[in-house]
Amino acid sequence: MSKYVVTGGAGFIGSALVRGLLREGASKVVVIDNLLTGHAENLDEVRPSIELHQIDIRDYDAIAPILRGADVVFHEAAIPSVPRSIQDPVPSHQVNIDGTFQVLRAAAAGKVGRVVYAASSSAYGDTAVLPKVETMSPRPKSPYALQKLAGEYYCNIFAQCFGLETVALRYFNVFGPRQDPSSQYSGVLSLFMRAILERRSPTIYGDGEQSRDFTYVDDVVALNLKAARAGGVSGRMFNGGNGGRITLNRAWALLQQFEGVELPAVYGPPRPGDVRDSQADTSAACTELGHRPQFTFEQGLRLTLEWFRAHPRK
Numbered sequence: 001m002s003k004y005v006v007t008g009g010a011g012f013i014g015s016a017l018v019r020g021l022l023r024e025g026a027s028k029v030v031v032i033d034n035l036l037t038g039h040a041e042n043l044d045e046v047r048p049s050i051e052l053h054q055i056d057i058r059d060y061d062a063i064a065p066i067l068r069g070a071d072v073v074f075h076e077a078a079i080p081s082v083p084r085s086i087q088d089p090v091p092s093h094q095v096n097i098d099g100t101f102q103v104l105r106a107a108a109a110g111k112v113g114r115v116v117y118a119a120s121s122s123a124y125g126d127t128a129v130l131p132k133v134e135t136m137s138p139r140p141k142s143p144y145a146l147q148k149l150a151g152e153y154y155c156n157i158f159a160q161c162f163g164l165e166t167v168a169l170r171y172f173n174v175f176g177p178r179q180d181p182s183s184q185y186s187g188v189l190s191l192f193m194r195a196i197l198e199r200r201s202p203t204i205y206g207d208g209e210q211s212r213d214f215t216y217v218d219d220v221v222a223l224n225l226k227a228a229r230a231g232g233v234s235g236r237m238f239n240g241g242n243g244g245r246i247t248l249n250r251a252w253a254l255l256q257q258f259e260g261v262e263l264p265a266v267y268g269p270p271r272p273g274d275v276r277d278s279q280a281d282t283s284a285a286c287t288e289l290g291h292r293p294q295f296t297f298e299q300g301l302r303l304t305l306e307w308f309r310a311h312p313r314k
């Protein structure tokens with residue numbers, strides 16, 4: 001019998017991972033989430049097949065018995081926002097660094113088989129060279145980027161010093177169904193989805209020519225499942241993008257084209273901490289983890305748009 005734990009499993013990526021594990025036939029999937037930015041409804045139709053514990057990852061005594069003996073812990077829980085980490089740095093420091101430490105500590109004590117950690121491409125910061133490759137020196141530009149990088153380093157240290165197998169995946173900009181568009185801190189494509197369906201112009205911070213390696217969530221789920229099993233990779237970090245690069249202007253233009261409408265974006269000042277361009281070198285993930293992205297940006301965008309259309313704001 002296999003046991004998987006997903007921290008942050010009621011969130012956007014975590015809930016997709018829960019579905020991916022169940023699709024693969026996992027016999028036991030356990031979610032830890034305090035529902036800070038996640039929603040129990042994200043797990044509605046899989047609820048009978050999982051255990052959901054509404055607890056905080058910083059609470060070692062609460063999480064330790066849940067992690068004990070798990071085959072794999074997918075650590076997705078975080079306060080995942082650059083601007084939020086600047087406006088309100090204390091909670092994101094506590095959750096993203098202290099919380100990650102407690103998860104790793106509980107996993108090591110509980111003889112967990114492996115921890116797969118949701119790291120972030122924001123750790124690279126602005127690099128002169130694209131695509132960004134794992135051997136580049138990190139240059140975090142925000143508390144969030146630094147915190148996610150500290151989590152990566154802790155994963156490596158737990159592998160070196162405490163005998164815990166860990167793999168860190170630096171996600172690039174993940175998008176797809178269930179990404180929450182309800183806050184000022186939400187991912188840009190989820191905000192674009194709401195805007196296009198409500199026939200509103202979105203606000204783009206900066207000139208819109210900043211570019212991202214937007215990665216459809218099911219590709220990230222598949223990569224996590226591969227990272228959970230790959231041999232000889234403990235303590236390592238891999239890029240988790242799909243190798244493309246799309247500007248925000250292009251993404252908004254495509255959505256207008258899909259919907260047959262013209263809604264010019266409104267432009268605001270660039271946001272502090274934002275990286276200008278982002279694109280993953282996927283060679284290491286492809287060679288060593290077997291990463292094979294299945295979705296082009298346009299396919300992912302259409303699937304996401306259809307999901308948002310079918311799930312109007314409550």
Ligand SMILES: NC(=O)c1ccc[n+]([C@@H]2O[C@H](COP(=O)([O-])OP(=O)(O)OC[C@H]3O[C@@H](n4cnc5c(N)ncnc54)[C@H](O)[C@@H]3O)[C@@H](O)[C@H]2O)c1
Pocket residue numbers: 007008009010011012013014032033034035036037038039055056057058075076077078079080095099118119120121148170171172173174175180187
């Ligand atoms: N979405 C992206 O593009 C992206 C990019 C890079 C890295 N990541 C990382 O991927 C992970 C998942 O991000 P997401 O986009 O699904 O965000 P999300 O906000 O939907 O998911 C985060 C989840 O963590 C939970 N959480 C927060 N604090 C917690 C705590 N103290 N205890 C327990 N649960 C807590 C939230 O309730 C939420 O369900 C995060 O670690 C994030 O840093 C995401």
